[in-house]
Amino acid sequence: MSLLHTTERPPALLVLADGRVFPGVGVGADVRTNGEVVFTTSMTGYQEALTDPSFRGQILTMTFPLQGNYGTNASMEESGEIQVRGFVVREMTDLPSHWHSTETLHAYLAARGIAGIAEVDTRALTRHLRSRGVVMGTITQDETAEEALARLHAAPDYATLDYVAEVSTATAYDFTDPLHALGPQPDGGTPPHVVVLDLGVKRNIMRILRARGCTVTAVPHLTDAETILSLKPDGVLLSPGPGDPMLLDHVTTTARGLIGRTPILGICLGHQVIGRVLGADTYKLKFGHRGANHPVRDEITGKVYITSQNHGFAVDGDRLSDDARVTQRHLNDGTVEGLEHRNEPVFTIQYHSEASPGPNDTEFLFDRFMTSVRSLRESARGGR
């Protein structure tokens, strides 16, 4: 066994576009990287976060200081690759302890070409981000801070890029998972079919649908409504994903074409897109909501749920059309966390009921989606 000696790792810098510099040591791949610097307060789930497509284009800071404790394992991956552009931690262990760990976090990052920086005063960084807002940054080992800053200023800003195109599947595919067999059918009939419009979907969303007895087809983000409907879905899920929903007019058009023709569940970016269809604006939050401890209040029942969140943009509920209403709000800042169409089987959530990482408290919302999927199937059958 060898210890990851930070003194044996090359010094590295995290340079922010506003000029603030955080020294540390390089971990993972020894390459330069740019991205929007964000933080998550989730204390566990680093591998799920690293592979979450919603983090595409971002440099992720973990506020919990010890990372890599339980190593890595393919079963914790939420997509086929590491999505973050850089990883910032206080301390990364090279001595994981877990029965299913196959690779250290450091080796995992290095093998996939992703740069990280450790030994950073991540609390100071977090305090900086929360007071001035998220900002572009770069991790570097072979430049002065000034050089890195100049390079960073010449690089494109996070807000201008369409990351959905990068993370969405290129071709449609049926999701199967050897670890998660197709769940049983309550009525013994054929499985319902859910089409997932992949804007950066997490595997756990599809696993949860499979566990509820659905066959799942993921389709590329550019797929239009008619093509989706031609797959004869019993329901459509608009997935989470990275970036600004305002860049996604084509998806908005697709969503508009689906409402009223099939049950729809929108999650995170999917929620924001549907919000736009329903007349709302979207806007960028100062430092986003990222963590596993976000309280959301159901406006109807008054109950509070602890949710997993990862978003930098939010829906402004003010100009919502009369067809829709806000169903849930964030308890801390009152931002919109859920929407519902008054007449059609369409509902959305800003947070991640699929967890992974995070609490499973709202997984029942998938049951609610399944209820509308199944009841529409019933009525369709009855009408036949």
Add this chain to the structure above:
Amino acid sequence: MREEGIRSILVNSNPATIMTDEEVADVTYIEPLTVEVLERIIARERPEALLPTLGGQTGLNLAVELHEAGILDRYNVRLLGSSVRTIKLAEDRQLFRDLLTEIGEPTPASMIVESWEQAQAALDLVGLPAVVRPAYTLGGTGGGIAHNLEEYERITKSGLAASPISQVLVEQSLLGWKELEYEVMRDGNDTCITICNMENLDPMGVHTGDSIVVAPSQTLSDREYHMLRNSALKIIRALGIEGGCNVQFALAPRPDVVGWAGSDEAECLPYHVIEVNPRVSRSSALASKATGYPIARVAAKIAVGKRLHEVENAVTRRTTAAFEPALDYVVVKIPRWPFDKFGTGDRTLGTQMKATGEVMAIDRTFEGALQKAIRSLEFGNRSILWEKPTWTGDPPMEATDERIWAVLSSIRRRIPLQVISDRSGIDPWFVERLARIVEMERTLLSEDLTPVLLREAKRLGFADRDIATLADRLPEQVRALREEWDIRPVYKMVDTCAAEFDAVTPYFYSTYEYENEAPPTARESVLVLGSGPIRIGQGIEFDYCSVRAARALQAAGIEAIMANSNPETVSTDFDTSDRLYFEPLDEESIRDLLENEAGDSGEAPRTIVQFGGQTAINMAKPLTNAAMPIAGSSADSIDIAEDRGRFGEILAELDIPQPPGAAVTNLEDALSTANAIGYPVLVRPSYVLGGRAMEVVQDANELVRFFGAALAENTGAVLIDKYLVGPEVEVDAICDGVTVLIPGIMEHIERAGVHSGDSMAVYPPQHLTDEQRDAIVDYTTRMALALEVRGLMNVQFVIAPAADPNGPGVFVIEVNPRSSRTVPFLSKVTGVPMVQLAVNIMLGQSLIDQGYTNGLWPERALVAVKAPVFSMSKLVDVDTFLGPEMKSTGEVMGVDFTFGPAVRKALIASGLDVAPGTPFLLSVSNQSKAEAVPLIRMLHEAGCRLYATEGTAALIQGLGIPVEMVTKRLNEGHPNVVDVIRDGTVKAVINTVEGGRAAAQRDGFHIRRSATEMRIPCFTSIDTVRAAIQALAHPDSYEVRPLIEYRDGIRP
């Protein structure tokens, strides 16, 4: 409660806690916690509801008893927080198992048994090793892990005896599994949250109260974390708790443990639910301090109907209590065990909790938090580098209080880490972290100190002192290097949200990083030093004093800064002071934080060392040496009182008598001193708290034996004093340099020789002559002035008229120029705000300014009896006789208008109550036989059946009183003394001993241990017996009133 406009009535028998201070609740009763007392309070106050869930297991048990006695129904009192059904569900093993099975949560194979016969049958189901858990006991008292049949029988029987319903659970052992805890909370609208999860470094098999605990968990994946969280939330919902709840889990550490061949069988390994506490618990207190989330406060609000989202998050003030704290640091808790005082105690840790207290430390690295926690334990010479001299080859890996050091030692001996992990069951992650510490030790031993190396060592939590040892420097040199190289700690905030929001809590911990969040406070400030972990000799009384000190400072417009390492205290609530430093109370940490407070001005705030027990007073000298100012009595005053020679000179000058004696440093001088003053003599090391290694020595042989032990304490001199037989009297005084106020005199029920902390004490004294009283006041006043005390002082006297034929017969035994453990008791019964007066003196006010004058404060028309509480039933192999070495861990108070009822209530509250007709076993030493005669007669008159050992039986027969002789020789026929105790024939024991500890251990150890294990009163001092028998005359004629009515003399 008050914030919600609710009038609260608080009942507790403990005078030492800040909780029973008048300003806390609207009405405060300091009365025994019995159904009878509670019923009388309920009848008088007619409360709408009862909140038992904040009073630990005692509170829950009482709530159930009140319900079953029909009292709650009769007075229409609602139960808040937890229903009787819930309490029973969580505590009754079978009901709980049924519930878990119903909701699909796994529990280990087990069986409820109510007799030894049933227990034998249960073995077929669960197998050995088996865990034995008694129902309805505190801290798992009476339980344990049985590895073989013999242990199984012993533990099962003691568990059956410990359980008030004679019920134990015999359970499949999950030895070696990971142990985890979740603190969860639920409101009336079914919103559920997790406050904190914690991972025990010690695997299953060690009581969580005896485990080193880390928060949050370190070796769980996200999936595992949430699997257990889901289970905890499911359980709190199923139990229907409105408030806090603690759920303990065992999680299989590896697939092979559960017989799985590969890792592809499932993503998560099996777990079991081990225990649920449907209340605020010790773990909740830890979780509160670890996260900054005030669990008790929120639980109380929920109990009265608030929803989580309607309670403000006091930390951020802009979010609510409905969220889950996110930590951005690591917390380590280490229990504080009493084995430094109970050298003969069995150090093995199991399911029965043995610790008396705990420390907590926070850092951004695990190593840093662990090392700070070890420093916080205040084991003078046991730093991280300590090794037991007897360890050779492979240090022992079984669970004891020394295991963490044994693991470090094993790593130093290059035993493979995997082997250490396999043998100890400690997860490799933790072992590897410890290996990093050892690796740094090696580097420090072999390489020159450089700024990079020193910084790295500090980030791993190495104390200057340990770096100095390893790098062959003096601690002060290491400190100087740190200053030169600018390696100083920064202070980060505990804010519940990992810096996501701006927080207002001034709750800080040190770490070696870059950004400091605690700039010096702008206003004038004073630092109050707390007292560290609760241990024998230094209990919760000092928390009371620290909290009062902080409030007094605030009332005077001064910013109060608190430093302490104990998560179980109110002083470490972030809203007690203006700024809280959760830090070890050692020189390094205190100087660091004072330097931080000094900032660029270089002027450190003054430090109050009087209220944190010996821990704080010990800081006076190092702080003074470092040119940091002390508020109150100077380091020199403190030194005079503790230095036998200097103190003797002052007393001689003042013409105040003390027992003859001297401070010696070698055996030869000890023997000649003892010869000169005559035996018996009292032998003790100087500068030692709680009477550790203190002995009454009868002859030269014993002196030779004990002198070595006293010298081994390494405190320099050993004091040899004439042991004067007589009642002991104690006073607390307050002095401003001119005026000396004595709030009250307390007389001990037991004669001198029993440690003052273990004695029952009465206020006001019942047997002093006016001349003695005047002498006490005069001596105290003159000593306080001569010592230049500024603040509090405690003096202990012995009354021995025979030794002073021409004077009042009052001798000074000891003076402590600091707050004593009697300050809360005396403040409450006299109404004199002692701590506040002392603090104001330190701030420059005189006693006259504050409306007080010289001399003894007028005695109140009440009688208050303070009685010690022991936790010895949990410490196997510890002798329970009372002697000069303190053994108690807490105290209770009985208060009434006259002595009899007051002492009776004190006995009830401390578990020494005996009813008329109780069968007694007597075994009285020759010295006390004469004194025992009237007591034997009184027992007989009270209808008590008497059993006695050989000599005592002869004495009783000689009085013409019927008695049954029981042999004390255990191998000479039955029934012997142990039999009659164990089979319940006798319900109380009187066993007095004479001579020193050796004699005591020869004689009657089994009697006392058996009585302790059967939880029946065991009197080892004839004086306590006398008080108890006198109290028999007042079986039910006691009052039940708020304290203030007794104090103001509102008689019926």
